[in-house]
Amino acid sequence: MRSPLIALAVLAASSVALAESHPLYFPPADGTWEAIAPAEAGFDADALDAVAAHVESVHSSALLVLHHGRILLERHWRIEPDSEHSSGTYQRMLKGYTDEGHAIEDVASAQKSVTAFLAGIAVTSDRLSLDDPVSVYLDDGWSNATPAQERAITIRHLMTMTSGLTEGLSYTDAPGTDWDYNTGAYSQMIRVLESIFSKSINEITSELLKDRVGMTNSSWRSRGGRVTSNNVGFTTTARDLARLGIVISANGSWDGERLGISQAYLDTMLSPSQDLNQNYGLLWWLSGKPPNLKPGELYRAIPYAPEDMVAAIGALGRILHVSKSEGLIAVRLGNQPPRGFDVEMWRLLMEAKTK
Numbered sequence: 001m002r003s004p005l006i007a008l009a010v011l012a013a014s015s016v017a018l019a020e021s022h023p024l025y026f027p028p029a030d031g032t033w034e035a036i037a038p039a040e041a042g043f044d045a046d047a048l049d050a051v052a053a054h055v056e057s058v059h060s061s062a063l064l065v066l067h068h069g070r071i072l073l074e075r076h077w078r079i080e081p082d083s084e085h086s087s088g089t090y091q092r093m094l095k096g097y098t099d100e101g102h103a104i105e106d107v108a109s110a111q112k113s114v115t116a117f118l119a120g121i122a123v124t125s126d127r128l129s130l131d132d133p134v135s136v137y138l139d140d141g142w143s144n145a146t147p148a149q150e151r152a153i154t155i156r157h158l159m160t161m162t163s164g165l166t167e168g169l170s171y172t173d174a175p176g177t178d179w180d181y182n183t184g185a186y187s188q189m190i191r192v193l194e195s196i197f198s199k200s201i202n203e204i205t206s207e208l209l210k211d212r213v214g215m216t217n218s219s220w221r222s223r224g225g226r227v228t229s230n231n232v233g234f235t236t237t238a239r240d241l242a243r244l245g246i247v248i249s250a251n252g253s254w255d256g257e258r259l260g261i262s263q264a265y266l267d268t269m270l271s272p273s274q275d276l277n278q279n280y281g282l283l284w285w286l287s288g289k290p291p292n293l294k295p296g297e298l299y300r301a302i303p304y305a306p307e308d309m310v311a312a313i314g315a316l317g318r319i320l321h322v323s324k325s326e327g328l329i330a331v332r333l334g335n336q337p338p339r340g341f342d343v344e345m346w347r348l349l350m351e352a353k354t355k
Contacts (some may be wrong), residue, residue: 006339008029014286022327025069025190026246026255033239036070039354047352054348058317059085061094061103062238065349066329069246076238090316090335098217101162106221106335108314111234114205114244115189116159116283120252120265121208127196130156130268130282137192143185145171155192158185159282160273167229172264179276179326184229186283201232204251213247213254238331245322245329248310268311285311295345304346317341 008136021042027033037261038045045269048065052075078101079085079094085242093106122128133151149164149171155161155293157175164173167184190201202220208220218236247254248270252261272278272286278288288307302309306323311321317337321330332345 007260017161022068024250029161029216034070035059036072036284038065041067041072043352044354051345051348051352054344055332058341060332060334062333063240064331068241068327074185085335087335098237103218103333104235104237106233106235107318109183109315110312110318110320112186112283113312114234117339118193118204118208120261120269122193123265124260124262128155134158134188137195154284158189161280162274187230194196215243228340242322242329242331248322249324271308285313302343302346304343304350
């Protein structure tokens, strides 16, 4: 009988061979997005159907799995307002449908990872420094801290969730001493980018990312007056969000063209950004790292996922997962799933591999 270590080695060698025979594919902005047959990609078709069945059962509107950029598995489901899969929150975050009937949704905090990529372009072009005080880019009084407290908070603190501020931007701790997931503090990064480029976040995203990679159904939209922090939402589709995954897989390039972001910044963005929560980079979640020190936090390493997986994660279980080692990109949109849905998704996905 073959030992587990030998079996793992064989699978790893097979993954390398598949990567060499399937170079990364970049879908056109218009036209057909190429698919790959499960057998050619080293997957069992019936087992992939089981992945789709699981994801459908957890109130999903979309599932897209790419293999080196090509569509390995794709399903879309319409969640009607009176459906058992729906909720008032989901219907508020549903912003329409594409011509193909694919849901366009506000992907909640998955937008943070988009913002991190745009910030990387600003860093690479020397418009932004991670270690500058936020006050270099925003007028004094951008928070509810004192001027001295405010000037100690850097861009890096905002992007690593270590600002020491509350959600309402009041001072609680010295920056860098505590990790606390904080959308109110993060959202100042949108203001920083708009200040640097003298353009709206929509214009910045279109020029630096969206138009260059074919994210034709994506935009930033106002969330209305009820929102007290981060009053704009990034709305997108499973296919558009997967294009960002391809960019990450291609080390910040699209079909041979660099998008203005350095490898050094990407490495920083996708590595543990501090010692307080090593599952967090710069507005990206990481897998295969020591667990968050605070019990009950939003994300844990997924046992069945590749150790190099990185993720953009938003409310209601919106996910973009990227594993370069496996050549896999997975996107799930929809309503709130049960806890651990993504663990089961990856278990089924990895069990579907045949080589």
